[in-house]
Amino acid sequence: MATQEVDSQVLALREGGSSYSAIARQLELGRAVDAHKSFVRALGARDGPERQRLVDNEEARLDRLERRIRDRDAAEPEKVTRRVAGVDKLRAAIRP
Numbered sequence: 312m313a314t315q316e317v318d319s320q321v322l323a324l325r326e327g328g329s330s331y332s333a334i335a336r337q338l339e340l341g342r343a344v345d346a347h348k349s350f351v352r353a354l355g356a357r358d359g360p361e362r363q364r365l366v367d368n369e370e371a372r373l374d375r376l377e378r379r380i381r382d383r384d385a386a387e388p389e390k391v392t393r394r395v396a397g398v399d400k401l402r403a404a405i406r407p
Contacts, residue, residue: 318353325350326368351404369405373398 317338324334331343340346354365377398384390
């Protein structure tokens with residue numbers, strides 16, 4: 312499959328609520344990081360209101376993920392710090 316096709320599929324699956332890990336398994340991309348890179352490429356190919364909507368949706372997903380991490384791992388501050396730093400990297404990748 313062409314890169315653009317894969318990127319579009321990743322974008323659609325992510326918008327549908329799939330995790331990067333699930334997307335990587337479904338599309339046989341290897342690792343979650345590969346699905347994330349594909350998502351970022353697909354996002355970069357969009358502009359204007361569509362891009363902003365996609366960014367807003369991803370920000371909302373990342374906010375929910377951060378809340379889950381903070382709740383689930385509250386007893387392990389080092390783990391929270393490490394995982395929230397990972398979420399921050401995901402956020403940084405989608406910002407212009």
